[in-house]
Amino acid sequence: MVSLGSGLLIAVLLAAAPQPAADLELQAKEIESALIAPCCFRQQVSVHSSPAADEVRRDVRARLASGETRAQILDAYVAQYGKRILAEPPAEGFGVALQIAPFLMALAGVLLLVFIVRHLTGHLPVAEPAGGMPLSAEDRDRLDEELRDLD
Numbered sequence: 001m002v003s004l005g006s007g008l009l010i011a012v013l014l015a016a017a018p019q020p021a022a023d024l025e026l027q028a029k030e031i032e033s034a035l036i037a038p039c040c041f042r043q044q045v046s047v048h049s050s051p052a053a054d055e056v057r058r059d060v061r062a063r064l065a066s067g068e069t070r071a072q073i074l075d076a077y078v079a080q081y082g083k084r085i086l087a088e089p090p091a092e093g094f095g096v097a098l099q100i101a102p103f104l105m106a107l108a109g110v111l112l113l114v115f116i117v118r119h120l121t122g123h124l125p126v127a128e129p130a131g132g133m134p135l136s137a138e139d140r141d142r143l144d145e146e147l148r149d150l151d
Helices: 004-016 021-034 051-065 070-081 094-122 137-150
Strands: none
Touching: 021 051, 021 070, 051 070
8 A cells, every 4th residue: 555655755756757758849849839939029939940949949948858837938938028929918908809809890890780771671662552542533644644655
């Protein structure tokens, strides 16, 4: 039977055990795609080719090998370069408004379209039902004349 103390020791050793190289490489690639190259802030580190991007790639792998987590690495880069280093900035403040704006604009467009259609259809002339008011003799004569002119 394993005692509580030895169980904790095993858990600590397993947590501190180095991760396989393939797992570290996968994590490194994920972090690289979450960071923007600090030389120009235009492309993700994963696709950018510059000395600065190469340095970030090496640094990310070294940090992972030393046991830092993804969150710790990203936090370190945000502390150094600010939030613009992140490929996907956190949804807060003005960023939330930018994410919600397209949906609000689409909703406003649909509501405007509904309003316009309802407004236009409410003012269309209504045809009189068949068998309504009879035509006067004068109107009947005028109608006959116009029909003859069409022939």
